[in-house]
Ligand code: ATP
């Protein structure tokens with residue numbers, strides 16, 4: 423019987439992985455330019471962490487976690503998201519009290535959902551978390567960052583920002599009651615999930631995809647009508663900053679986010695080009711979260727970008743550079759040896775150069791075919807005759823011109839032949 427990949431786990435073939443790398447490089451540059459620092463968080467955490475921080479009545483904890491007992495009988499969970507781990511780490515390592523932090527991480531997340539286009543059981547996120555800043559300025563900075571990322575990646579026109587405020591805990595409680603009493607009048611018309619959530623997590627009903635329930639929601643109370651003074655001030659401050667920077671947004675009362683920990687600002691960036699799995703980034707403010715891991719009240723705000731969906735957007739028009747500048751072809755045993763050794767010299771002597779050595783016994787013609795297929799600009803050919811004479815042939819693949827160059831002067835010759843960049 424063949425052994426196959428686990429359902430929902432993606433294999434990233436070189437071309438796909440290259441797009442991921444391209445995205446990561448761009449995102450990293452943007453984050454560097456804002457002074458954000460990268461951290462690494464474990465892939466495994468104690469199951470309690472997610473139950474407590476993400477919330478028992480969320481999709482993630484209710485049905486999506488990969489949870490198992492390890493050999494000691496401790497319950498561990500493959501991280502379904504990054505924020506809980508970052509908060510745990512920040513508290514445990516003393517990064518939070520009386521400090522400001524701008525942090526980011528990248529890596530795989532795991533959720534047991536139904537696999538489909540743009541939805542996998544292992545997927546990649548880049549996440550950003552900021553601590554110690556309570557005002558709307560940092561919320562705006564995060565939205566500027568995301569907008570910059572879309573611009574740098576070249577699809578800012580095809581995405582829109584859905585923005586909402588769910589206010590403080592107090593106003594959310596008041597809103598929750600109003601929403602429950604409104605929806606309770608239509609119990610019979612609610613879908614099964616929403617009916618269940620009416621008791622456990624009614625705000626999540628706003629997220630429903632069920633069309634009958636969606637119809638009911640059209641006349642439901644709206645959370646922004648229940649914001650207290652402070653929450654309203656925060657939200658107005660954020661909107662004003664977005665306006666001044668001309669970042670377009672749409673106020674969307676049904677954005678509540680799936681996780682329990684948010685307050686005030688919540689947002690999603692949605693692409694027009696991905697169908698129903700269109701959300702490429704989600705985030706918001708979580709001022710109460712640090713207390714939940716035993717720390718002192720610390721404001722926090724963050725977002726996570728789903729790289730798999732970005733990669734789908736870029737698949738067709740992502741210009742990635744070729745793997746190869748110089749292809750070294752050779753014939754015969756001495757030729758092969760020399761070619762491998764010469765390539766080492768080239769990588770040391772020439773800056774940022776990509777050299778591939780042909781390590782096959784193939785005929786010269788098919789080695790040159792490979793050089794072209796790999797996108798090389800130059801080929802170096804070391805036949806048996808050249809090898810014994812201490813020479814190589816350098817061939818410009820575009821023009822077909824070639825010259826004999828002595829072994830010792832190849833690096834200098836190539837430094838001139840390959841202008842930087
Ligand atoms: P959705 O509503 O699509 O399930 P979510 O609200 O569960 O998204 P978040 O927890 O906000 O997602 O994660 C942030 C981003 O990570 C999402 O916007 C999305 O781009 C990506 N993401 C989430 N779940 C998956 C998945 N199963 N496969 C691929 N990407 C995902």
Ligand code: MG
Nearest residue numbers: 481533535680
């Ligand atoms: Mg989800």
